Amino acid sequence: MNSADGNNSQPQRRRRGTRSVGGCLTCRRRRVKCSSRILPCDNCQRLKLSCSSSFHWNFKTWQPDSKYAMQSPSGSVNQLANDTELHPYLLPISHDPGSSACQGTGLQSNMCIDASNAADSDFNPNHDNIAANDLLMIPDINTESNMTSLPSLTPVARDNADEDVNQILELDAPSIQYPGSSLWAMPSLVTDDSALLDDQAAKMPWLLTVKQSAWNPYQFMLDTTRRNANSPLKHSILGWCSAYISCQSKSQLSFLGTFYYLSAADSLGPIIENLSTNNIAKSASIAESLYMLFSTAYFLNSCDLMLSDFRSYYERTDLIRVAVKENWAKIKENLGTLESRLLIWLAHFDLRYSLFSSRRSPDNLFNILVGLGAFPFLRSYPEGHSYLSPCFGNKYPRKELEEDLVQEPCHAMCDQIFAIMGRINAFASWNEEHQQYFEWDNTLKELRTAKIEVLQAQIAKIRAECALLMREQQDSKAIDRSLFHFLTVETLHKSATIMLNRVVEPDVRTDPESQEAATQIILITQRFRKLNYLQFPRSSHTWPLPIFIAGIEITDVIYQDWIITFLTELEPLGTHIRKTRDLLERITLEQEKKGKRVDVQYVMHNFDSVYI
Numbered sequence: 001m002n003s004a005d006g007n008n009s010q011p012q013r014r015r016r017g018t019r020s021v022g023g024c025l026t027c028r029r030r031r032v033k034c035s036s037r038i039l040p041c042d043n044c045q046r047l048k049l050s051c052s053s054s055f056h057w058n059f060k061t062w063q064p065d066s067k068y069a070m071q072s073p074s075g076s077v078n079q080l081a082n083d084t085e086l087h088p089y090l091l092p093i094s095h096d097p098g099s100s101a102c103q104g105t106g107l108q109s110n111m112c113i114d115a116s117n118a119a120d121s122d123f124n125p126n127h128d129n130i131a132a133n134d135l136l137m138i139p140d141i142n143t144e145s146n147m148t149s150l151p152s153l154t155p156v157a158r159d160n161a162d163e164d165v166n167q168i169l170e171l172d173a174p175s176i177q178y179p180g181s182s183l184w185a186m187p188s189l190v191t192d193d194s195a196l197l198d199d200q201a202a203k204m205p206w207l208l209t210v211k212q213s214a215w216n217p218y219q220f221m222l223d224t225t226r227r228n229a230n231s232p233l234k235h236s237i238l239g240w241c242s243a244y245i246s247c248q249s250k251s252q253l254s255f256l257g258t259f260y261y262l263s264a265a266d267s268l269g270p271i272i273e274n275l276s277t278n279n280i281a282k283s284a285s286i287a288e289s290l291y292m293l294f295s296t297a298y299f300l301n302s303c304d305l306m307l308s309d310f311r312s313y314y315e316r317t318d319l320i321r322v323a324v325k326e327n328w329a330k331i332k333e334n335l336g337t338l339e340s341r342l343l344i345w346l347a348h349f350d351l352r353y354s355l356f357s358s359r360r361s362p363d364n365l366f367n368i369l370v371g372l373g374a375f376p377f378l379r380s381y382p383e384g385h386s387y388l389s390p391c392f393g394n395k396y397p398r399k400e401l402e403e404d405l406v407q408e409p410c411h412a413m414c415d416q417i418f419a420i421m422g423r424i425n426a427f428a429s430w431n432e433e434h435q436q437y438f439e440w441d442n443t444l445k446e447l448r449t450a451k452i453e454v455l456q457a458q459i460a461k462i463r464a465e466c467a468l469l470m471r472e473q474q475d476s477k478a479i480d481r482s483l484f485h486f487l488t489v490e491t492l493h494k495s496a497t498i499m500l501n502r503v504v505e506p507d508v509r510t511d512p513e514s515q516e517a518a519t520q521i522i523l524i525t526q527r528f529r530k531l532n533y534l535q536f537p538r539s540s541h542t543w544p545l546p547i548f549i550a551g552i553e554i555t556d557v558i559y560q561d562w563i564i565t566f567l568t569e570l571e572p573l574g575t576h577i578r579k580t581r582d583l584l585e586r587i588t589l590e591q592e593k594k595g596k597r598v599d600v601q602y603v604m605h606n607f608d609s610v611y612i
Contacts, residue, residue, distance in 0.1 A: 025052040050255060207244070208538050210481040215400045217338060220391045221295055232271075232292055236264035236299035243303045244537065248572045253307070261303060264296050268316065272323050275330070286334040293320075294342035301349055302540065305611045306574035310353075313611075317350055321365050328372050337387040340378040343369070344415070348541060351418050353611050355425055355545075356600045367422055375415050379408075403482060409469060410485040413462065414542070417492040420458050421499060427451055428503045455500055462493045484533055491521045491546035498553045502597050509596050514553050521550035522559055529566060537573055544570065544580055548612050551584045552591075552600065560588060579610045 023034030024041050026049050034041050040051030209216045225234035242257025253261075271293045275286070297320060304313035324331060324343075335343070351366035369375060381387060386404035389396055431448065438445050470486055494517035501514045525547050528534050534543055544567060551563040567581035583603065590598040604610070 026050060206538075207536050210484055210533070210538055211400075212481075213400065215388065215392060215396060217341065217388060217391070220338070220388070230263075232264045232267035232296040233299070235260040235267075236296045236303075239264055240299040240303045240306075243306050247306060247574050250572075261300070265300055265312070265316070268293060268296060268300075268319070272319050276323060276327055286330065287336060287339075290331060290334060290339050291336065293323075294339050294346065298342050298345060301346065302537070305349065305353075305540075305576055306537075308575045308579060308611065310611070313353070317346070317353075317365060320346065321350075321363070321368055324365065325368055325372075328374070332374070332377060335378075337381060337390050341387045344375075344378055345541060348414070348418060351422055352545060355421060356604060356610065356612050364422075366418060370419055370422070379412050379415070406482050407485045410482075410489050413465060413469075413489050414492060416458075417462055417489065417496055420455065420462070420496050423458075424455060424496065424499050424503060427455065431503060452500070452504055459493060459496050459500065462496070466490055466493055484528070487524050487527070488542050488546075491524050492542065494518075494521050495546045495549040498549050502553070502599075506597050506599065509591065510553060510555055515555065518550040518554040519556075519559070521546050522554065522563065525550075525566070526562075534570065535573075540573070544577065545612050548580055548584055552587050552598075576611045580612050583610050583612075 024039060024044065027034030027041060027043050032043060034043055040049075043049075044051035206212075208218045221233060222237065225231055225237065228234070239257055239261035242254055242260060246253045246257065271289050275289055275293070297316060300316060301313055304310070304316070347364075347366040347369050350364040354364040369378070381389070384401075384405075386401055386408065388404060389401065430451070434444055434448075438448060466486075466489055470490065497517045498514045501511055505511060525534070528539075533539065547563055547566065551560065554560060554563070564581060564585065567577055567584070570577045571581075583600075587598055587600060587603050590603060
């Protein structure tokens, strides 16, 4: 990125002693006139926006003007230049809220609005309702005293909530100085976010994985971001962190979180474009681009699903779908083991998104990978190695590797079960399309029976394989991470059983097999709940899908109430949990009225989109 002063193609003009155009940074980024020289300006006051000074700042790149770089505290600007000159595509992409990226109904537009409303409290004398992240941007305010309402982000006593949140949010950034001061500084936008990242890294094993050691993929990804202060991955992680804190505290997404999210989101387009147009020549650069693409998209998609911004999620994932389909040969040749796992996780997200959407669509990332025959390749590693072995090399502990190898069959089985769920979804669409012909067309009727028998046989095969996997664990009362994965697979294949039975027999309220499967899912969920296995985002790859499917099938009122209560407990994990609970309550009422099963897609037509 070149600033206006550093662009040699333009005629050089003598710098005036005063600016030719006054105005705040907020109005400049909105591309509206602003002649005010005091904060807040008239425009920002009228629209209730956060009015920010732009003196000595290049508002297009969010970096201090090079002429004033020496005035920056701690020399962080020079360090930033050194950090970002190696990989230009890793530079933060500037985002203009007035551009098309902030228009529409998706998260990007909502975040621009939410950020403005949340940051408006910077000049509000009543600071009681200020979001936690926004407090970081206000000088001379006791942050600690304003965070007592935020819950703890670690599985410890909630009395320590203030201390935990402060550890995550604390930033070593200069306070805001208004016009007339030497420099206006945005906390951690491009320089001083290392404290936030370090604190969040310490919490990451608790939040995103059942592994209770630093030998996990999220710790590895966090460590790789230290090579570049402004990589898309780093900003996506910080955006996810801000979204999680927002859900925990039931507050709007902060301005800081909005910046990180938009910066990371804007960076994916050039990466995909370079990948698709063969602008990346070296295989090392292609591998690095794939890692940056899939890791950044993983955190951004997690953020979208957490905040129920399905438009942004769909548009971003659609770009990845097209890129994978059109460039699979190149991707396959340069894909590492961690990137393979990230691609699988993205595919799982997309399949779950499509399962209960109001419009069944087979064109999801999971089905694309199935069509390419990609899963055997994505799950293949050298004998005696796991997908984390290349990440940590010879330092990877033997015990961790052995546990990975024990769990890998469960992960592969998850792929198979999700594939069966996708086939059940496709069968449901086919069944609905041809339902009117079954009574008089015996050929179609026989074909329907054959399709059902194939799906039942596939589920029975998974059931038998699960029984073999569980044989060594069935007498254990404790739940370690291996058993957690085993039991999760158990809930998934029972969920598939319920899904198929609901399609095959839609005119009954339930059947004994489905009731037994739903009961077993609930009992496993209760076991997980006692040990806090589902109260953190680490469960988001699978949950709350099984308990939702059990909830729409179970007829026991006590179990129904328990599931609703449990989903209410999980609401701090994201708005999608609340929507899942609301959808479940709606379906339960419809089924009670009609005395038979109700198609989830039918209810979805009169309901907001929900990711389950």
